[in-house]
Amino acid sequence: MPAAAYSADARSSQARLMAAGGTQLTCSSAQKKVRAAEERFSAAQARLSLCDVEPDDQTLAQLDTLQAAVREARQARDALMQTWAAAVAAFRRRHRTAGNDGAPTA
Secondary structure, three states: OOHHHHOOOOOOHHHHHHHHHOOOOOHHHHHHHHHHHHHHHHHHHHHHHHOOOOOOHHHHHHHHHHHHHHHHHHHHHHHHHHHHHHHHHHHHHHHHHHHHOOOOOO
16 A cells, blocks of 8 residues: 555545444444443333332333343444454554555554
């Protein structure tokens, strides 16, 4: 890659990482989705614990749905984190290689 690609007018590091990762989500947005799903599940469990009656099938089905949402959000976050980690590692390797070839590193 030519040294010009590392100049100030080149795409930002985040844009290069997003292009390398091929994803539009960020790690922080995925983490927010996980937290929101966990909060909804915890709130439902808390409401259920306040009742002194056994939960009915509909309530258990809703809890299962919320658990599935938490699980899916975590899986999406974990997959995204792996993609970002690989993209960051590739970017670092590329940056070191360009620095060895004489490109500015700062």
